[in-house]
Amino acid sequence: MDDKALFKLTSGLFLFITKTDKDNGCIINTVLQVTSSPVRIITVVNKNNYTHDMVKKTGIFNVSVLSETAPMDLYKKFGYASGRDTDKFTGYGSVRRSENGILYLTEYSSAYISGKVIEEKDLGTHTLFIADVTDAQIISDDESVTYNYYQKNIKPAPETNNVNRKGFICTICGYIYEESTLPEDYICPICKHGAEAFKPL
Ligand SMILES: Cc1cc2nc3c(=O)[nH]c(=O)nc-3n(C[C@H](O)[C@H](O)[C@H](O)COP(=O)(O)O)c2cc1C
Structure with a gap:
């Protein structure tokens, strides 16, 4: 088997955000709409991520769909460090709260989607969350970023x-x-x- 073949799968990049006693979020590349009636999405998150543990507790989250304008600093802030050690949103201005009380990005993103977990599946290293979409709004006309675009144009x-x-x-x-x-x-x-x-x- 050539594992590199799996890199040919396309995906976007997202900021997966939730809130317990503090706001936190991490970068993920696994969000997919699976049904439209009802509108449902799935997301898969590594169990080592603090955001994973937080969503298991709260059952609600926002996904900010990252756009091509998102800079490397944003990936470093949310994808290279853990909310266990740092408060990622303190002093971060480009956010607002949606109706579910969770933050979403107001720049560097094309849309946000609010999810409510209805089922979880243990995948060993990761958990698969199946969620009803409770809200979704367009943020900008900027192109949503793909993993490929990130690799070629954003990552140093x-x-x-x-x-x-x-x-x-x-x-x-x-x-x-x-x-x-x-x-x-x-x-x-x-x-x-x-x-x-x-x-x-
Ligand atoms: C480009 C990029 C893609 C990533 N994709 C995923 C992913 O698909 N799933 C995942 O669980 N973590 C992914 N990560 C790693 C998490 O964002 C990272 O471990 C983060 O620091 C976890 O933060 P937390 O502990 O505050 O939740 C990715 C990171 C980057 C930079």
Whole structure:
């Protein structure tokens, strides 16, 4: 099997947001509308993510559909750090609350969708959430970003000074694992992709 074939699947990028005693969100690439009557979406989130635990508690979330205008800083803020260690929304101005009380982005996004979880499925490393859409609004006419666009136009090229480093680089987020062998079940601590996303330096 050629694992790289799976990279040919297209997807968007999203900010998956919820709220308990604090607001938090993380970048994900797995949101899909599955039915239109009723309007339902599915989303799959890694169990290591704090946002995952929060949504399991609250059962409600917003998905901000990221646009091509979203800068790398936004991906770093919400996709490289955990809400367990930092308050990602403190001082972040470009947000508003929707009717469910959860934040959504007012820039760098083309739309937001509010979801209410009706079912969960344990997928081992991840949880699949099936949700009714309770609200959805367009934010801008900007193109929604694709993973491919992010890889080609937003994510910085790997640093050239990596030439003297030995190990494996995550082709998704650029994290470097500095060991001579990469365990088969290795998961990137930053973006949570598996060993198949790594290539030798
Ligand atoms: C481009 C990009 C794509 C990502 N895709 C996913 C994804 O599909 N699923 C996921 O669970 N985490 C994904 N992540 C990783 C989470 O956003 C990241 O682990 C985040 O720091 C978790 O934050 P939290 O602990 O506050 O929830 C992605 C990160 C980036 C930068």
